[in-house]
Ligand code: HEM
């Protein structure tokens with residue numbers, strides 16, 4: 001076995017098939033394919049991190065979460081390459097994209113679901129892909145990464161309201177004063193709750209990087225298509241700006257006001 005065999009390079013290089021003769025379409029394709037590969041690794045790490053937390057293996061989960069934050073950093077730097085594409089260059093091949101859109105990235109949706117940003121309506125977009133729908137539905141049956149962190153709070157003896165511990169898993173998370181109170185106790189005495197303190201900071205770190213990704217995306221989109229509607233059927237920049245308001249781990253942010 002040689003380098004190309006091991007990495008399956010022949011198969012990999014068969015996957016770049018521009019639909020037009022526009023020079024910049026190869027950049028666009030490779031940018032998205034590399035993003036999807038990094039997302040694949042992020043999912044691999046996030047699934048394992050959640051399993052580790054639920055099994056009480058906290059130190060190994062930190063290692064994986066730190067790696068996910070670095071992956072997001074990688075994805076954030078990659079926008080600089082795509083930003084070299086001007087509106088004139090993108091317009092040359094945009095019609096070739098048809099109805100395809102980042103909105104249909106099922107790995108991206110799985111990351112959102114796994115972290116806790118859950119909206120079952122987003123599954124319907126994949127109605128022509130039963131395998132993808134099943135995969136996303138399965139994810140909605142599991143506790144999110146944040147639910148796993150909250151189960152750590154319960155395990156440490158904090159009294160978490162049943163509205164949170166026994167909530168329906170397949171929808172958005174609602175902030176709860178008992179969770180904020182627990183994080184407040186953790187941040188108030190890090191030495192006593194070091195694992196939880198470190199977990200809180202790892203999650204804030206992750207969300208911080210994720211926010212930068214959303215911001216880079218919307219800025220690049222505005223730079224390239226202005227206020228045009230998206231190929232996925234949304235308002236485009238208006239929709240993506242709205243998504244900037246998403247908060248994944250709400251009490252970890254709100255608690256900072258009272259520390
Ligand atoms: C010139 C580059 C890009 C443009 C013009 C663009 C445009 C858009 C627009 C307008 C949307 C809203 C949905 C729609 O109506 O289509 C969207 C969503 C999305 N895009 Fe992009 N995008 C670009 C690059 C990328 C890249 C590099 C990625 C990386 C994978 C990406 C991933 C996504 C994802 C995951 C969504 C769904 C976001 C959500 O639902 O919160 N996009 N994009």
Ligand SMILES: N[C@@H](CC(=O)c1ccccc1NC=O)C(=O)O
Pocket residue numbers: 032094097100101102103225229230231232
């Ligand atoms: N929604 C974009 C198209 C688009 O971005 C896209 C199309 C095909 C494959 C990936 C895409 N990227 C991210 O949304 C647009 O409206 O121009």
